[in-house]
Amino acid sequence: MNFVILACALFALGLYGVMSRRDIIGVLASVEVMLGSGTVLLVGLSSSMTAASGVRPDPGALTAIGVLIIVVAAAEAAVGLAVLVSVARILHTTRVDGLTEVKG
């Protein structure tokens, strides 16, 4: 039960970081914190919970879903960091306040 509160707190901390950070790298790192705490919550809940019917979820399926989350998070990080470097190269800033126009 404790880890549920902890994971929720970490998620909220990451959310605070996403909203308060003023540079892209900080926002991306905070998103990673949110993703990590979400995965911990999912894995923790499903590996230590019994369904209402009394049947425990298949732990293999749980790990398979966890692997898929890690893959999605890795893809997100790759594209996000590519955008970061590209923005720094073109606009010479990484502050989110400086990104006011969308152009191809």
Place this chain on the structure above:
Amino acid sequence: MTMSGQLAFWVLAAISVLGAATVVFGRDVTRMVLGLGAFLLSVAGWFLFFGQTFLAVAQVFVYVGGVLVLVLFAIMLVHRAEGKDPALTSRHDVDIAAVALSVFGIMVVSLRSVWPRMTEGPVPTSTTQVSEQLLGAYLPHLEAAGLLLLAAMVAAIVIMGGEGE
């Protein structure tokens, strides 16, 4: 929970909270990356704590070995483009804290109903069970994940090389 289990829980909790706090409040970019590394390692620790060995190893390989190095490379490239380390600034605000606290409250209240159904010991998973699931019922998902990774790789190359120098 046994005594050692309690100890592992609190050590992991301390590392994850400290790492996440460094990521969110840190002013130095190198320290922020170190904090992120500590947090990601603690996530791997949580997977071990819940008996998911395969996930823990995947987490260390993908995040600590891959994403963290990628972040360091990105910081170095930004340094080259800007001529200095990226500045880390934050706008700490009561409104933002209120939103984050509300989300925390909503999550805890909505998850409260599952607490009575939680058992003490998590079930450990063997790699055989994982592979049976990944190459059985979850095969389409695995293929889709591979496709997503390929798309992300192509997208990253296009975004990075789009402008040229």
